[in-house]
Amino acid sequence: MNELVRGLTNLRSLRAAVRELTLEQAENALEKLQTAIEEKRANEAELIKAETERKERLAKYKELMEKEGITPEELHEIFGTKNCINSSKTCSTPCKICVY
Template identity: 40%
Template structure:
């Protein structure tokens, strides 16, 4: 793709390429390029119109706020009050332990039953001990 762009962007490369292509085919390519360029111009003009309309709406609402005596800062303050704030989000309580076991180094530990099975419990399960035997 980059090589194609280099060729299309360089007049010498285009002249060399044009020598190898029949004139009728060059004219067809030219028409297609003109069509693509025209479509692109129309798309960009439409996008500019949308942006201009959006900016016009913003200006309209700024004037409306000004005429009603509301400052943009007041509006932002009110809008920020209704935003989700992670610091205000309540954290859930930790899960209570469901299983109690003795670790490999002899200390008593608990496990909620979520996540990876602790190594000490897994060793016992592999030996045939049931998980229910560890319940608190």
């Protein structure tokens, strides 16, 4: 994979590879590469859009909590503690299975 990346990012390697191809083969390879790049751009845009929507939802919930007078400490009391399956109070090693 490293050699492929090096070949695609090195202009001299690309020129050498294109010299061995016919013009039709080179144009076909170019179309396929452009298609792959467009798909990657679309995927990246989708990820950015999803993250933006997630941040907007978090901001909305934060605003609702502030409006209702709910503090982060109250949420921490409800959701922030771990309920360990190991019943002993003093664990010498951290629990491998914890319920959040």
